[in-house]
Amino acid sequence: MRLALWWLGRAVSAAATLLGVSILIFAAVRMMPGGFAETILGPFATADQKAELADRYGLDQSVFVQYGHWLAAVARGDFGVSMISREPVVSELWARLPVTGQLTLFSVLIATLVGVPLGVLTAVRARRAAVGRLLSGLGVSVPEFVLGSLVVFLFSRYALGLPAGGYDNVRSLVLPSLVLSFFAISITARTTRDAVMGVLVEPYVTAAVARGESPWFIIRHHVLRNAAIPVVTLLATITAYLLGGALIVEYVFNLPGIGSYVVQAVGRRDYAVVQAGVLLAATVFIVLNLLVDLVVGLIDPRLGVTSKGRRA
C-alpha cells in the first residue's frame, strides 16, 4: 500500500515537473529575439512572405493557443515535425540517440571503473592525498573544449590509430568518451574519496579493525556499500548531465549527437525540436532520479522506499 502510494506520488510529481519544464521552454524559445520567419527568410524577406510562413506553422496565433495545440499533440504522442527538415522530430532525435547514448554510457563506465578505485585508494592511503587532489583539480579545471581540441589535433596530425572526428562506428567514440570522462573521473574520485573517508571513522569500522580484519576485507565488506550512496547519486547526475551536456564534445569531434542537434535547432529557431529535446532531457533526469531512489533503498535498508519515516 505504502509502495503504491509512493509510486503515485512520484508519478504525479514527475508529470508536474515535465509540464512546468514544457511551459518554460515553450515560452523561452519564443522570447528569443528574431523568430523562425526572420531566421529562415533572412533580412530581405517581405512582410507577405513572413506572414505566409507564420500562417503555415500557426505562429501568428497567441502563445497560449500554440501551447494548447502542442500539448494536445504531445499527449497523443505526436511531437510534430522539424520545421527545417520537415521530418518528424521523434525520428530525428531517435536517429541521434545511439551516438549520444553510447558516448554517455562509455564515459560513465570509464568514470566508474577508474574514479571509484582511485577515490578508495586516495582515501585509504592518506600519503597519496596530494596526488588525488592534483588529479581531481586538473580534471575539473581543464575545460572539455581545450582537452578535446588537443586530442583532435594530436590524433589528426599524427596517425595514432583512432579516428578523431565524425562517426562511423564505435571506434569513433573512444576518444570523445575519454575526453568526456576526464571530468567525470575526477569528480567521481573526489566524491568516492570523501564518502570513504566519512565511513572509515564510523564506529563499525573501528569495531571491524578491533576484530582483527585486514584493511581490504573491511573495505570490501563494510566500507564500499556504506560509501556507495553519494557516489550512486553523483553517477546518475553525471549520466543525465552527459546525455544533455555532451554537446561541446559532440561539436569538437563532429559527432551527430542529440546535444549538438538541439543547440543547432535553437540557432535556427526550430521550435518543435528544441521543445522535444528539452523534454527528453528532463524525462531522463526524472527517470534517473527515480532509479537512484530505488537503488539507494536497496543499498541502505534504512532508506528503503517502503520503510517507515521515508522522506517524501
Place this chain on the structure above:
Amino acid sequence: MTALLEVRDLAVEYDSGERRVRALDGADLTVAAGETIGIVGESGSGKSTLGSAVGRLLPSTANRVTGDVWLAGERVFDLPPAGIRRLRRERLGFVFQDPIASLDPTMRVGKQLKLVLGSKGDPLSHLDRVRLANPGRVARMYPHQLSGGMAQRVALAIAMACQPRLLIADEPTAALDAQVREEVLEVVFSVAAEAGTSIVWLSHDLTAVARRCSRVAVMYGGRVVEDGPAADVLGQPAHPYTAALARSAPAMASLGDRLSPVPGRPPVLAEASHGCAFEPRCPYAEERCAKERPELHVVRTQEALCHRATELVTAS
C-alpha cells in the same frame, strides 16, 4: 610472563598539531587469566585510551611515549601488522559504548556474524548464547531494527565469536536504558565466565563495577592510582581520590546522607605530571605532593599511588 595482560609504565600522548594532551602518564595494570576487573575513572582519566592501547587501536594522532603492553605473552606494540591482526582476532574481543553504531547498518545481523565466524560457524547458536529470544528472526534483522539492548547482545556475540582470552568492554551499557543495563551486564559476565574469558570493564560508575568485578582499578590523570579487591577499594579506599569518588556516588550513601561531589576539575595533562595529579583537589595534599611523583604503596590489600596512603590509612 604469567599474567594474561600486563601494562607497564604506559604513556600515550595525543598530538593534534597545536595542542598536546598526555592521556596516559605511566599507567600500570596486570590482569590474570579469568579475572574480571573494572577500570573506573572520570572522562579524560585515560581509561578509554588504556583500553584501546591493549589492542593497539589508538588513532593515528596518538603516540606511545614510553611503556609496553604484553598480551598473552606477546609485546603488542612490537608486532607486525599481520601479527597484531592475528592477536586481535584470536585473543581479544571489544564491546563499545554505542551498540547500534558498532554494527554495519547495511548488513543483516546474521551475515555480520557469519563474516566473523567464517563458513564453519552457525550464527544462530551464537545469538542463542547471548540469550536473544528468537535468534532466527534477529539474524534477519538490520541493526537499525534492533533495540539498544539487543544490539549490544549482538555486538557481544560477535566479540565473543572466536572465544577471546580477554574482553574489553568500554562503557558497554552507557547508551542503554536503565532497565536493560543489568540484563546486558548479566549476559556479558556469564558468557565470559562460560568461555573462561577475562573482562576489563571500563566505566565511570564505581559502585556498579564493584558489584560485578573481582578487582577494581581507579584511574586518575592517566595513571592507575589505586588497584585492589573490589570490596576493599569501595569500602576502605586507600587513595584520597577513590575516597572522594566513593563519597560522591549516590548508591554508596545511606538515606539522609549528603553527597559530596569531588571539588575542582579533573586535569588535562600536557606533559608528564611533576607530582601527584590529584594534588590540587586533594584535602590531604602537602608540599611534596606537588613536586614528587608518588610511588606505589601497598596498603592492606590495595596498591595506591599516594605519598600519604599508609599514613592516612593508619590514622583513620
